[in-house]
Amino acid sequence: MTQRDVLVVGAGPVGAQVARLLAARGHDVLMVEEHARVGQPVQCAGLFTPAIFDLVDFPEREVHLNDIRGAHVRSPTGQLIALDAGKIMAHAINRGGFDQACVRRAELAGAEVWTSAKALRFDRHERGVRGTIHRSGREQAEVDARLVVGADGAASTVGQAFGLPRAKEVVSCYGAQMRGMTDLTLDRVEMFVGRKGYPGFFGWIVPQGEGHGMVELGVHMSPRPAKQHFADMLQDKVVAPFTHAAESLYEVAAVIPFGPKAKTTAERVMLVGDAAAQAKPTSGGGVYTGMKCAAHLVEVADEALQADDVGDARLAAYHERWTADVGKELRIGARLRKAFMHLRDDEMEALFGVLSKPECIALIQQLGDIDHPSKLAARLLREEPALLRYTAPAVARSIFGQG
Numbered sequence: 001m002t003q004r005d006v007l008v009v010g011a012g013p014v015g016a017q018v019a020r021l022l023a024a025r026g027h028d029v030l031m032v033e034e035h036a037r038v039g040q041p042v043q044c045a046g047l048f049t050p051a052i053f054d055l056v057d058f059p060e061r062e063v064h065l066n067d068i069r070g071a072h073v074r075s076p077t078g079q080l081i082a083l084d085a086g087k088i089m090a091h092a093i094n095r096g097g098f099d100q101a102c103v104r105r106a107e108l109a110g111a112e113v114w115t116s117a118k119a120l121r122f123d124r125h126e127r128g129v130r131g132t133i134h135r136s137g138r139e140q141a142e143v144d145a146r147l148v149v150g151a152d153g154a155a156s157t158v159g160q161a162f163g164l165p166r167a168k169e170v171v172s173c174y175g176a177q178m179r180g181m182t183d184l185t186l187d188r189v190e191m192f193v194g195r196k197g198y199p200g201f202f203g204w205i206v207p208q209g210e211g212h213g214m215v216e217l218g219v220h221m222s223p224r225p226a227k228q229h230f231a232d233m234l235q236d237k238v239v240a241p242f243t244h245a246a247e248s249l250y251e252v253a254a255v256i257p258f259g260p261k262a263k264t265t266a267e268r269v270m271l272v273g274d275a276a277a278q279a280k281p282t283s284g285g286g287v288y289t290g291m292k293c294a295a296h297l298v299e300v301a302d303e304a305l306q307a308d309d310v311g312d313a314r315l316a317a318y319h320e321r322w323t324a325d326v327g328k329e330l331r332i333g334a335r336l337r338k339a340f341m342h343l344r345d346d347e348m349e350a351l352f353g354v355l356s357k358p359e360c361i362a363l364i365q366q367l368g369d370i371d372h373p374s375k376l377a378a379r380l381l382r383e384e385p386a387l388l389r390y391t392a393p394a395v396a397r398s399i400f401g402q403g
């Protein structure tokens, strides 16, 4: 039996951020991770905006692979929108190394980390929550904690155990890290759209260095598994010029949950990161938003632990603070994604025609911000009413559920 102030379930980047910041405030923190090695398997493209490195306490050069200054967005027939922001918009990073660096910092701040330790069950009692942890090769452990933080990703065991809502939507992803790719522009992300190839989301290549990169896609509510879509993607005439001679180093199969969830706290329980469905619906990026929300969680948890009041009424302040911070962006993002996923391929081609106009390209290059896409979307719709002609039918289909 172990007693702690806080049990953090899941040593992903967001759990590690919570563990570091709470340990730094003097709380006794245990973080458990079901995998033997933090950061493995990698289930990410590793495309991070520079803002993420304002939130962690190590420099971006520790995990840096490549700088990204723009994107090539390709329609189903291969129409190209070429974007160049003229500055660094994002970094391709070593995601496994990033998670390890976050967890190392949490340990340095005083948090204890158990790997190969899977949280199985939680039981409330009058003084806290007892977590039952399966530790491979060791005896099962019981951990008594005053507060449990569910940073345990999309399928959150913590969220399920305490009856918190599931994500509203889940995008299934498949992909691979590949080497031997050709024709890549090192500082451009390649993006592929089209309802047949990438229903409900899109495909992408994030270059990580000469010939190297993450080739991935997401699909939503497709009758075919994401893996099959990925096999087709590699054969597609728009993608094959990059991948025809490439080989796969390892494969990625994971989901991205989208919300926002209506509730992310319960008595002695808080959810954060993918467990709280805090990823951006337009890009699927979840590390920046998850880490921003982690800061709100830590503020509220610290006050609650000090006041010895970890009831839901007090913890709910966290839900209010994180939704006030990133909730609006997530809600607008969800609407944009909904309109986008209901576009037919012929409408998508027409949309490319409009967006290729020099004034639209200039706006995208000026206002494009992966972390805050709503500003650009609002300006584009205002300045280019023709866009409404293509998005309005898709919005109507999304509302009335046709197609």
Ligand SMILES: Cc1cc2nc3c(=O)[nH]c(=O)nc-3n(C[C@H](O)[C@H](O)[C@H](O)COP(=O)(O)OP(=O)(O)OC[C@H]3O[C@@H](n4cnc5c(N)ncnc54)[C@H](O)[C@@H]3O)c2cc1C
Pocket: 009, 010, 011, 012, 013, 014, 015, 032, 033, 034, 035, 039, 043, 044, 045, 046, 047, 048, 117, 118, 119, 120, 151, 152, 153, 154, 156, 157, 173, 174, 175, 216, 252, 254, 255, 256, 272, 273, 274, 275, 279, 284, 285, 286, 287, 288, 290
């Ligand atoms: C294909 C793909 C590409 C992506 N690309 C990007 C990108 O380029 N940029 C970006 O910002 N985001 C990206 N994302 C999203 C991003 O990976 C997630 O938003 C992010 O990992 C969320 O961090 P987290 O710490 O909340 O959860 P996770 O990283 O999922 O970590 C949760 C941890 O909890 C552990 N765990 C789960 N259950 C238990 C349990 N019962 N007991 C103990 N441990 C448990 C898991 O093993 C895991 O280590 C991508 C996602 C996918 C699927």
